[in-house]
Amino acid sequence: MSRPRWQIPESRWPTCPAEARQLQEKLRGQVVTEDKLDSVHAIAGLDAHYRVDLVWAAAVLMTLPNLATVGSALVHRPLAFPYVPGLLSFREVPAIIEALRQLPERPDLLLADGQGLAHPRRCFGLACHLGVLADVPSIGVAKSRLVGTYEEPGVERGAWSPLTDGGEIIGAVLRTRRAVRPVFVSIGHRISLQTAIDLVLRCTRHYRVPEPIRAADWLSRHHPAGSDGAVRNSACVT
Numbered sequence: 530m531s532r533p534r535w536q537i538p539e540s541r542w543p544t545c546p547a548e549a550r551q552l553q554e555k556l557r558g559q560v561v562t563e564d565k566l567d568s569v570h571a572i573a574g575l576d577a578h579y580r581v582d583l584v585w586a587a588a589v590l591m592t593l594p595n596l597a598t599v600g601s602a603l604v605h606r607p608l609a610f611p612y613v614p615g616l617l618s619f620r621e622v623p624a625i626i627e628a629l630r631q632l633p634e635r636p637d638l639l640l641a642d643g644q645g646l647a648h649p650r651r652c653f654g655l656a657c658h659l660g661v662l663a664d665v666p667s668i669g670v671a672k673s674r675l676v677g678t679y680e681e682p683g684v685e686r687g688a689w690s691p692l693t694d695g696g697e698i699i700g701a702v703l704r705t706r707r708a709v710r711p712v713f714v715s716i717g718h719r720i721s722l723q724t725a726i727d728l729v730l731r732c733t734r735h736y737r738v739p740e741p742i743r744a745a746d747w748l749s750r751h752h753p754a755g756s757d758g759a760v761r762n763s764a765c766v767t
Contacts, residue, residue, distance in 0.1 A: 537630055537663050542609070542623050549616045557652040559661050565719035566637065566666040569593055572732060573629065573636035574741025575659065577621040578749045582608050586624035587748035589741055590632050593731060596740045602631035603748055615649050618658040629663060638666050639717065640732065642742045645669030647692055647700035647715035649676050660718025667717030668725045669700075670742055674713055684708045687730055701726050705733040712737060 543549040570593055577586040583605045590600035604627045610619045625641075644654030645668065654675070660667030677694040679702045686707050692700035692715070700715035703726055714729050716722055732739035738746070 537626055540623075540626070540662060543619060544609070546611070546613045546616055549610070549613070549619045553616070553650060553653045556658065556661050557650070560646075560652040560657050560716075561719045562646065562652075562716050562721065563719075564721045564724050566724075569637045569666075569728060571599070571634060571636045572638045572640055572728075572741050573632060573665075574640050574642075574739065574743070574745040575625050575628070576642040576742060576745035576749045577625055578746075579608065584608050584621055584624045585749045586621065586628045587745040588625065588628035588632055589744040589748060590634070590636060591732075591741045591744070596732065596734065598744060600633040601744070601748060602628045604628045604631065618643070618653070618655040621655060622658050622662070625659060626662060629659075636665060638668070638720075638728065639663065640729070640739055640741050641667060641669050641717065642671070642738075642746060643669050644671050644675050644713070645700070645715035645717035647671070647675060647677060647694075647713060651699070654715065654717075656715065656717025666719040668720060668729060669713075669715045669717050670729055670739055671713040671715075672738065674702075682711055689714075689726060698722070703729060705730065705737055705739075709737050 574589045585605045588602045606624045641656040645656035648654035656667045656669030677692040679692045680690045682688040682690040682704050689701045689703040691698045702711045703714050704711045
């Protein structure tokens with residue numbers, strides 16, 4: 530018997546920047562910045578890419594500790610929100626949420642290719658947005674800094690330094706491989722910064738970026754042809 534897919538409530542998506550900012554203000558108050566998670570066994574890596582007027586979103590479900598892929602989903606949707614700095618999650622979240630809905634089971638954790646708390650408006654980068662809407666602990670892992678200042682961390686794997694803005698710690702600059710450029714880790718939802726750092730390291734093997742995000746990045750870039758918005762790749766839990 531197949532497992533029922535987990536449910537994410539439907540949302541009304543803003544169509545203009547003014548509506549989006551109002552929704553940001555409403556949802557940012559729901560972000561939890563302490564550990565509110567159980568044991569982590571299933572992790573969903575999330576990423577999205579654009580092609581012409583479409584956004585392609587991928588979700589790849591992996592298990593800990595072996596990081597085996599047990600499910601994936603790829604969807605695409607027309608871009609329905611303009612490019613506005615600080616509101617970029619509104620271009621990607623609808624498609625990513627749809628990909629999440631297609632996964633065969635509910636993840637214990639979301640790893641998003643993007644920012645969380647390390648956002649100019651605080652508490653509302655992509656990882657915060659997804660974590661609140663899906664009500665799942667989430668972490669933002671970005672390859673570049675969006676805001677804040679930091680000192681370069683040590684060269685060894687696991688070394689990190691705080692990313693700060695206005696005297697507030699908004700993330701961690703984390704070395705995931707020895708002498709390789711760091712990544713920028715920030716709280717998304719229902720997780721502390723130290724726990725986020727530990728989990729990102731557990732999900733990182735031979736490359737700079739955590740394996741679930743690498744897999745989602747590959748899937749979103751190597752999509753098949755098509756334009757009807759249907760799910761193109763879905764693997765069942767084994």
